Amino acid sequence: xxxxxxxxxxxxxxxxxxxxxxxxxxxxxxxxxxxxxxxxxxxxxxxxxxxxxxxxxxxxxxxxxxxxxxxxxxxxxxxxxxxxxxxxxxxxxxxxxxxxxxxxxxxxxxxxxxxxxxxxxxxxxxxxxxxxxxxxxxxxxxxxxxxxxxxxxxxxxxxxxxxxxxxxxxxxxxxxxxxxxxxxxxxxxxxxxxxxxxxxxxxxxxxxxxxxxxxxxxxxxxxxxxxxxxxxxxxxxxxxxxxxxxxxxxxxxxxxxxxxxxxxxxxxxxxxxxxxxxxxxxxxxxxxxxxxxxxxxxxxxxxxxxxxxxxxxxxxxxx
Numbered sequence: 004x005x006x007x008x009x010x011x012x013x014x015x016x017x018x019x020x021x022x023x024x025x026x027x028x029x030x031x032x033x034x035x036x037x038x039x040x041x042x043x044x045x046x047x048x049x050x051x052x053x054x055x056x057x058x059x060x061x062x063x064x065x066x067x068x069x070x071x072x073x074x075x076x077x078x079x080x081x082x083x084x085x086x087x088x089x090x091x092x093x094x095x096x097x098x099x100x101x102x103x104x105x106x107x108x109x110x111x112x113x114x115x116x117x118x119x120x121x122x123x124x125x126x127x128x129x130x131x132x133x134x135x136x137x138x139x140x141x142x143x144x145x146x147x148x149x150x151x152x153x154x155x156x157x158x159x160x161x162x163x164x165x166x167x168x169x170x171x172x173x174x175x176x177x178x179x180x181x182x183x184x185x186x187x188x189x190x191x192x193x194x195x196x197x198x199x200x201x202x203x204x205x206x207x208x209x210x211x212x213x214x215x216x217x218x219x220x221x222x223x224x225x226x227x228x229x230x231x232x233x234x235x236x237x238x239x240x241x242x243x244x245x246x247x248x249x250x251x252x253x254x255x256x257x258x259x260x261x262x263x264x265x266x267x268x269x270x271x272x273x274x275x276x277x278x279x280x281x282x283x284x285x286x287x288x289x290x291x292x293x294x295x296x297x298x299x300x301x302x303x304x305x306x307x308x309x310x311x312x313x314x315x316x317x318x319x320x321x322x
Contacts, residue, residue, distance in 0.1 A: 021251075021255065028248050028252075029108070029278075033282065037232055042228045045099070046211050046220055049208070050208050050211035052237060052245055053207045054204070057204030058205065064195065069197070070198070080203045085210060086186065087187075087207070088208075103285035104275055106291060107173060109292075110170055111180070111268075112268050112272040112295055112302075113145070114180050114265065115265035115266070115302040115305065116146075116305075119139060119305055134307065137304060138304035141304065144297060145296075149170070150170060269299055272299075
């Protein structure tokens with residue numbers, strides 16, 4: 004997709020892009036879980052997924068005759084790719100070796116809150132709005148509720164390993180994802196969104212390779228032990244999760260407001276929870292479901308405030 008301004012972006016393309024991000028990304032948590040249960044090491048999964056997707060997309064860009072070697076854009080794409088796909092998504096991949104996919108999706112649902120907190124150029128506007136402030140307070144309360152069970156478990160001698168470290172890592176991953184998204188929003192590339200996305204995935208995929216080696220995944224790797232479901236999940240994650248959905252996400256960041264794009268967080272965890280419970284037999288506690296809905300409610304409140312502000316600005320311009 005070419006980089007386009009808000010005004011010239013095709014409404015049909017915007018709808019298709021949002022639908023892709025909403026639905027496909029919600030399912031990726033489930034397919035990551037399937038791939039890892041099928042014997043695919045987590046960091047090798049990231050390396051294969053993003054390197055393959057990036058090279059395929061870059062090859063398509065070269066065939067179309069697009070500019071691909073612009074140093075400034077490559078460096079910017081490297082920063083974004085590392086923040087989004089290596090740190091943000093890498094933590095998700097790693098955490099799913101231990102946590103249910105539905106729980107992982109619920110934990111990363113707080114990402115839109117960090118969009119507001121980290122968006123320094125808009126602090127003066129965002130923190131003047133009461134609805135935004137209330138939304139942030141409610142959102143942080145939801146995050147604390149998600150942590151409450153594990154924090155309470157620290158004071159009990161249950162014998163079960165604590166999930167708290169993984170949950171803290173996922174929180175860091177959400178912050179990294181939001182930071183990378185905002186960096187992408189404020190540092191638009193001169194090349195097409197497809198080229199920009201391809202570089203992000205290639206850089207992230209390459210970064211996974213030494214990490215996989217340090218984690219000892221190659222020394223214990225036996226391709227014969229990886230089942231067909233794992234390979235099919237990798238194929239789905241590469242084509243739909245990376246090439247289709249991530250490309251749509253990067254394009255949307257350049258044609259729609261970042262807070263509007265962040266609304267994927269309303270749908271993704273719900274789809275992930277449904278798939279995890281129905282097809283993987285995962286168990287999600289009432290506290291985790293309550294935390295999810297509190298966070299989603301806070302995101303809705305924040306975005307409603309921004310929508311009303313943008314609507315007033317449009318009306319002023321029209322008048």
